[in-house]
Amino acid sequence: MLKLILLVLAMGFSLSGMAWLALTKKAHWYQLSGERSLPHKKPMPYRLLGYAALLISLALCILADNISIAILVWVMSMTLAVICIAFTLSFRPQWLRLFVR
Numbered sequence: 101m102l103k104l105i106l107l108v109l110a111m112g113f114s115l116s117g118m119a120w121l122a123l124t125k126k127a128h129w130y131q132l133s134g135e136r137s138l139p140h141k142k143p144m145p146y147r148l149l150g151y152a153a154l155l156i157s158l159a160l161c162i163l164a165d166n167i168s169i170a171i172l173v174w175v176m177s178m179t180l181a182v183i184c185i186a187f188t189l190s191f192r193p194q195w196l197r198l199f200v201r
Contacts, residue, residue: 106164107173118178118181120146120150120199121146123143124146132193
């Protein structure tokens, strides 16, 4: 049961990390905020949050399994997260406004 909770948390952090990293791109920023240009100092906090979330996701995967399986699960969770964020940006970008502050 603990392993399942850790893996669900890891997936959540992967999704959040990929969403924050997507916000650092000008096109995605425009989709979500309506601002034509990305403010000069805006991308850095989102990049840091994105990378931190991905590292936390890796740590949770390592806690759930041994290292060889954990890295595989982490890469697969990032792949699924990227696909989910890409589809969300394509069809329902307003769902990601939660990540814009």
